[in-house]
Every structure is written in C-alpha cells, then in structure tokens.
Amino acid sequence: MRCLVIEDYRPLRESIRECLVEGGFVVDDYASGDEGLWGARNYSYEVIVLDIMLPGVDGLTILQTLRRAHDSTPVILISARDTVRQRVDGLNAGADDYLIKPFDMEELLARVKALARRRYDRNTPVIEIGDLKIDCIHKRVTRGACEIDLTSLQYRMLEYLALRENQVVSRSEIAEHVYQDHEMGDSNKVDVSLSRLRKILAAAGDGGPLIQTRRGYGFILSASGS
Amino acid sequence: MSHPSLRRRLIWASTLLTALVVIGDKLSLYHEIQRSLRQDLDDQISHAAGLLTKSSELIPRGVIYEWEEAWKSGVGPKVSGLFQLWDLRTPGRKSSSPDLGTQDLPFLDGPLDRPTFQTVTGEDGTTLRVVGLRHLPFTNDFGVSAMKRAGQILQPQSYPQLVVYAEPTTGMEAKLVAARKQLLLSSIITLLSIWIAIELVTRWMFRPLALLTTRLQIRSDEDSLAPVDLPHDLPSEIIPLAHAFSDSLVRVETARKQEKDFAYGAAHQLRTPVAGLLGLLDQALSRPREPHDLLRRVGDARKIGREIRATIESLMRVARLKSSSADAFRVYQPAKILDEVTARQREQAQRTIHLALPPGPMKLTGDPEMFRVLVEVLIENAVRYSAGDTPVEIDLKQSGSQVILKVANQASVPVPDDRESLFQPFQRGAGVSVNLPGAGLGLALAKEAARDLGGSVEMSADDDQRVCLTVILEAPQTAN
Numbered sequence: 001m002r003c004l005v006i007e008d009y010r011p012l013r014e015s016i017r018e019c020l021v022e023g024g025f026v027v028d029d030y031a032s033g034d035e036g037l038w039g040a041r042n043y044s045y046e047v048i049v050l051d052i053m054l055p056g057v058d059g060l061t062i063l064q065t066l067r068r069a070h071d072s073t074p075v076i077l078i079s080a081r082d083t084v085r086q087r088v089d090g091l092n093a094g095a096d097d098y099l100i101k102p103f104d105m106e107e108l109l110a111r112v113k114a115l116a117r118r119r120y121d122r123n124t125p126v127i128e129i130g131d132l133k134i135d136c137i138h139k140r141v142t143r144g145a146c147e148i149d150l151t152s153l154q155y156r157m158l159e160y161l162a163l164r165e166n167q168v169v170s171r172s173e174i175a176e177h178v179y180q181d182h183e184m185g186d187s188n189k190v191d192v193s194l195s196r197l198r199k200i201l202a203a204a205g206d207g208g209p210l211i212q213t214r215r216g217y218g219f220i221l222s223a224s225g226s
Numbered sequence: 227m228s229h230p231s232l233r234r235r236l237i238w239a240s241t242l243l244t245a246l247v248v249i250g251d252k253l254s255l256y257h258e259i260q261r262s263l264r265q266d267l268d269d270q271i272s273h274a275a276g277l278l279t280k281s282s283e284l285i286p287r288g289v290i291y292e293w294e295e296a297w298k299s300g301v302g303p304k305v306s307g308l309f310q311l312w313d314l315r316t317p318g319r320k321s322s323s324p325d326l327g328t329q330d331l332p333f334l335d336g337p338l339d340r341p342t343f344q345t346v347t348g349e350d351g352t353t354l355r356v357v358g359l360r361h362l363p364f365t366n367d368f369g370v371s372a373m374k375r376a377g378q379i380l381q382p383q384s385y386p387q388l389v390v391y392a393e394p395t396t397g398m399e400a401k402l403v404a405a406r407k408q409l410l411l412s413s414i415i416t417l418l419s420i421w422i423a424i425e426l427v428t429r430w431m432f433r434p435l436a437l438l439t440t441r442l443q444i445r446s447d448e449d450s451l452a453p454v455d456l457p458h459d460l461p462s463e464i465i466p467l468a469h470a471f472s473d474s475l476v477r478v479e480t481a482r483k484q485e486k487d488f489a490y491g492a493a494h495q496l497r498t499p500v501a502g503l504l505g506l507l508d509q510a511l512s513r514p515r516e517p518h519d520l521l522r523r524v525g526d527a528r529k530i531g532r533e534i535r536a537t538i539e540s541l542m543r544v545a546r547l548k549s550s551s552a553d554a555f556r557v558y559q560p561a562k563i564l565d566e567v568t569a570r571q572r573e574q575a576q577r578t579i580h581l582a583l584p585p586g587p588m589k590l591t592g593d594p595e596m597f598r599v600l601v602e603v604l605i606e607n608a609v610r611y612s613a614g615d616t617p618v619e620i621d622l623k624q625s626g627s628q629v630i631l632k633v634a635n636q637a638s639v640p641v642p643d644d645r646e647s648l649f650q651p652f653q654r655g656a657g658v659s660v661n662l663p664g665a666g667l668g669l670a671l672a673k674e675a676a677r678d679l680g681g682s683v684e685m686s687a688d689d690d691q692r693v694c695l696t697v698i699l700e701a702p703q704t705a706n
Binding site: 012022100102104105 | 526
C-alpha cells in the first residue's frame with residue numbers, strides 16, 4: 001500500500017517515513033504544502049499523513065482541495081494544535097483522523113493501517129480468503145496449517161491484492177501501490193514477482209490458485225474456484 | 227471573615243438617626259404641649275384667683291369676703307372650687323371654700339398682685355396646681371362713705387389679703403397622657419414608614435449591583451475579554467468605581483490571556499521538535515539497529531535536543547525581560563554595546579556585517595542589558611533570515627532627541643504583508659520552514675525590549691525583499 005507523508009520538519013518526516021516503510025508501506029514524502037498537494041493530486045494513495053502548519057499551502061487547504069475534487073483518500077492530520085476547536089475544524093474539513101504531536105510512531109502506524117483497511121472495507125487486521133490467512137499486524141501469512149515465508153515485496157503484493165479481494169488490479173496499480181521507487185526496474189518486474197508469489201502460494205496449499213490473471217486487465221485474488 | 231453589609235449599615239444608621247431626630251422632635255413637642263397645658267392651667271387658676279380677689283372688700287369694720295357673705299346668707303350661688311383667703315392683717319383669719327373642707331392649702335405669699343404658683347399633692351393623693359396672690363381689698367364709694375360715717379377711713383394698703391386657689395391637675399394629666407400616646411404612635415408610624423422607605427429604596431438601589439454581579443459571573447464563566455456591560459440604572463456614585471473595576475478586569479484578563487497564549491504558544495512551539503525527537507527515538511528502538519545507524523540516530527536526536535534548548539533559552543530571555551527592574555537603569559553608551567555584539571556575531575555567523583556608528587559620544591539612560599538583548603536579537607534575526615551571502619547593514623545615529631538604530635538585510639523568506647504579526651510571539655511568517663532554527667520569539671523579544679527602554683521598533687520592507695528593522699529611543703537631553 002502506498003502512503004503520502006506531507007510534513008516540513010525533517011527529523012519528524014524522516015522518522016514517519018521510516019516507520020511506515022518498516023510497517024510495510026510504500027512511502028512518498030514532501031516537505032512543503034505545494035509539493036504535497038501536487039503529489040496527492042497526481043498519484044493514488046491508501047492514506048495521506050498530513051501536517052497542518054506547512055510552508056506554502058497549509059494542510060487544511062490541501063485537505064479541502066482534495067475533498068472538493070471528490071478525492072476520498074483517507075487523511076490523518078498530524079498537528080501541534082490541540083484544542084477541541086482545532087480538532088473539530090480539522091475533522092470537519094474532511095480528515096479521517098487527527099493525531100496531536102508529539103505521538104508514538106507505533107500509534108501512528110496503527111492508525112494509518114486502520115485507515116488503509118477501512119479504505120477497502122476491512123474492519124479487522126486479519127484477512128481470510130479461503131484457506132489463506134494474512135495477519136497484517138504481525139505480517140504472518142498462512143495457508144491452511146502451513147506458514148508461508150515471503151519477502152517484504154511479496155508480502156506487500158499479497159496484502160494489496162488481498163485487500164482488493166475479488167477486484168481486478170492492474171499492473172500499474174500494483175507498481176504504484178506496492179513497489180518502492182528504488183524497487184521498480186523494468187516493466188516485467190510485476191509479472192515476475194507475481195509469478196513467484198503464485199508458485200509460493202500454490203506450494204503451500206491444496207486449495208487451488210488464488211491469484212488469477214485477467215488478460216488485458218490485470219490480476220485478481222479470490223478464494224479458490226471463484 | 228464576615229464583611230459589613232452596606233445596605234444594613236445604611237438602614238440602621240438612617241433609622242437610628244431618623245429615630246433620634248423624630249424622638250427629639252416628639253419630646254420637644256411634648257414639652258411644648260405640657261408647657262402649654264400647664265400655662266393654660268396657671269392662667270385658669272390665676273384668673274380664678276383674680277376673680278376671688280374681687281370678693282375681698284374693705285368696709286369700716288375690716289375686710290369681708292363677699293362670696294362668703296353670699297354663701298352664708300344662702301342666697302348666693304353655690305361656690306365650688308378649692309380656695310382659701312387669708313387676712314394678712316389678722317393672723318390666723320382665713321376663709322376656705324366649702325369644697326376644701328378642713329384641708330389647708332399652702333400659704334403661697336408673694337409680691338403684691340403677682341401670682342405665685344406651686345404644685346402640691348393633696349391629702350387624698352390628688353395633685354393640685356396652686357396659685358397664691360397677695361392683693362389689697364377693694365373699696366368703693368359706698369364703702370368710703372360708710373367709713374366716713376364711721377369716722378375712720380381705712381386704707382386698703384393696711385389690709386393686705388392672700389388668696390390661694392388650687393385646681394386638680396387630673397384633667398391636664400389626662401391630656402398629657404393622651405398626647406404622649408399620640409406622639410408615641412406617630413413616632414412609631416413615622417419611624418416604621420422611614421424604615422420601610424429606606425429598605426425599599428436600598429433594595430431598589432442595590433438591585434443593579436446584583437445584576438452587575440450576575441453579569442460579572444456570566445462573563446467570567448464565558449471567559450470573555452469584553453468590558454462589563456454596566457446596568458443602566460446603576461447608582462451614579464458607583465459608576466466610576468464600576469468603570470474602574472471593569473477596566474482593571476479587562477486589563478488583568480488580557481494580561482492573563484496573553485500569558486496563557488504565551489505559555490500555549492511555547493508548548494505548541496516545542497511540540498514539533500519533541501515529536502521529531504520522540505519519532506527518532508521510537509524508530510531507533512523499534513528494532514535492532516547497527517551501531518553506526520544507532521549512533522547516527524542518537525546524533526540526530528542530540529541536534530533536536532539542542533534546538534529545543536535554544537527555544538527554551540529564548541523563552542527564558544522573554545521571562546527575564548518581563549522581570550527587569552528599575553534598579554538596572556543607568557547611563558550607558560549604546561555604540562559600545564552595539565560594537566561588542568556586532569563583533570561577536572561576525573565571528574559566530576561568518577557573515578559580513580557592516581556597522582556605521584556616530585562620530586561622537588552618544589549616551590542613553592536605561593537598562594544597558596536590555597539594550598544588549600535588543601541588538602543581539604535584531605542582529606541574530608537579520609543574520610538568520612538573510613539570503614545567500616548578502617551582508618547585514620547596521621546604522622546607529624542620533625537625530626534631534628531621538629536615537630535611531632537600523633538593522634537591514636536581504637530577506638531569504640517572503641515578508642508577509644501583515645508585518646505587525648511578526649512581532650507576536652511564535653510568529654515566523656508563512657514562508658518560513660520549521661526546519662530553520664528559531665522559535666519565532668526574536669521580534670517579540672525586540673518589541674518588548676524596545677518598549678521597556680521607552681522606545682519602539684518597526685519593520686519595513688521593499689519590493690525587493692530588503693527588510694529594515696528600525697528602533698527609535700529617546701535620548702535624555704542632559705545625557706548628551
């Protein structure tokens with residue numbers, strides 16, 4: 001899943017980025033409101049972590065701009081403003097969550113993950129599809145009784161497809177939401193990675209193929225036989 | 227601790243004073259009534275005595291009392307009253323009224339034809355008002371002729387008489403009792419009326435105070451800074467006090483709000499670097515890290531710690547500024563201080579700073595440390611927000627009675643249109659990155675310091691982003 005972080009204070013921005021990457025997200029980060037707004041308009045994200053006091057365009061303006069454009073990407077506001085009025089204003093502007101500085105990174109990560117799950121109508125951190133079980137908190141994947149060992153990239157790919165169960169996901173969407181910038185290489189990379197993932201899943205269980213190809217469209221993950 | 231009630235004191239004092247006046251007045255009235263009644267009685271008995279003197283007739287054989295002659299003869303009217311007549315020429319000779327019986331009245335002798343009064347208590351306990359009147363018997367032509375015929379003309383002067391007349395005072399006493407009752411009743415009614423009137427008036431007059439109290443409480447609950455809305459019917463004597471109280475309240479609450487805002491701003495300013503510090507440490511501890519990686523993270527955390535320390539030091543400067551006392555005031559040379567500060571800034575900032583000082587000596591009166599803080603802040607501010615390698619220009623001069631200090635630089639960030647806002651604590655302008663060191667307190671400090679020195683500071687900027695901070699201080703006439 002891909003996350004956008006817009007925070008001008010460098011040490012905090014870097015810590016948030018690192019925390020989200022280690023939490024399994026692909027992260028884009030910007031230090032100014034103008035750049036952040038550009039990024040939010042031009043790319044698709046599961047969650048946006050947005051500071052309010054930004055140089056250039058401030059966070060609330062970015063949020064209102066997105067909402068006016070009918071962009072429903074979940075947004076969590078982070079701010080030093082802690083009065084009830086300010087929190088209410090932030091939420092009324094369209095934010096999905098509000099976190100007051102200073103905060104624990106663990107809490108931020110948990111809130112971001114919760115918002116990302118809600119984006120795909122998932123209320124629990126455990127995804128079960130047929131005999132496949134993905135524990136998003138502990139990053140454990142099992143199929144039946146068999147625990148599956150995946151690389152970070154393979155896990156992110158599987159998690160993303162699982163969140164979008166029964167939906168066709170295009171290659172470009174996978175590339176955008178799963179791959180860090182430095183991980184993308186040639187255009188075949190998605191196919192190669194998916195192929196490996198399929199093999200690993202097939203080897204782990206008898207339930208039949210979970211990831212299927214829809215030629216010309218993309219890929220779909222569903223319970224066996226669907 | 228109990229507080230005196232103004233209304234109660236007003237009521238009691240007014241009632242007491244009024245009571246004293248009313249009682250005094252009623253007593254005076256009563257005495258007058260009493261005097262008048264007594265006078266009436268005295269007049270009455272004097273008149274009666276006077277009438278009785280007319281019955282003393284001098285005839286050739288001496289003095290006779292006509293009333294007695296008539297009474298004894300049985301043909302005259304019944305004589306009532308209490309009186310006695312003495313023949314002073316013949317001791318022991320007296321004539322008493324039938325009503326007197328065997329009682330004797332006091333022998334009230336006095337000057338001729340001048341009544342003498344006395345109050346006595348009779349044998350039966352009755353109080354009597356008695357008048358005694360020495361007089362001379364009358365004689366007429368008939369009597370003189372008779373005396374001539376008898377061969378001896380008697381002279382009335384040789385036959386002085388004394389009439390003593392008495393009248394019970396019961397009638398007068400009854401009237402006095404009635405008068406007393408009446409006066410007492412009227413006093414009570416008067417006092418009661420006055421007390422009720424005072425009670426009602428004071429309640430009416432104090433009602434606006436209760437309303438004022440309620441409005442103050444509401445205002446306090448709402449945490450408002452607006453002046454208190456005074457009731458329109460507040461007594462005029464209290465209006466100046468109410469206005470003064472309202473003004474003081476606004477000043478105190480404004481100062482309290484400023485302090486609260488300052489504390490809030492300080493906490494707010496520290497939140498982001500603290501969040502950065504915690505984030506760094508959270509990440510450093512979230513999983514096992516390589517030593518060099520851990521070292522890097524700890525170094526970053528220390529850097530943030532220093533930023534926080536610098537912010538706290540700025541806050542302490544502001545606090546110290548607010549507590550500076552008049553004891554620090556003395557004559558000082560601003561050029562000398564400016565020169566020292568500029569030299570130090572040149573070393574630390576490694577930026578070109580041009581300083582123009584006046585040719586002759588210049589002196590100011592005030593707190594030299596305050597002036598030092600002011601120039602330090604202005605120069606640090608200019609250095610921090612200067613673009614590229616552009617120099618900072620400082621100029622100190624005297625113009626008439628004013629000392630003018632200018633600190634100019636080419637700004638590295640956009641200068642907001644609302645420049646006055648930059649002099650508020652924690653305001654750095656919308657274009658300033660939070661990564662730039664500083665807490666947004668510099669210009670607020672400068673403004674506070676300039677004001678404490680009796681001057682002012684203003685910011686001007688041109689279209690090319692050239693910013694100039696101008697401080698104007700008053701130079702004492704005698705110092706230079």
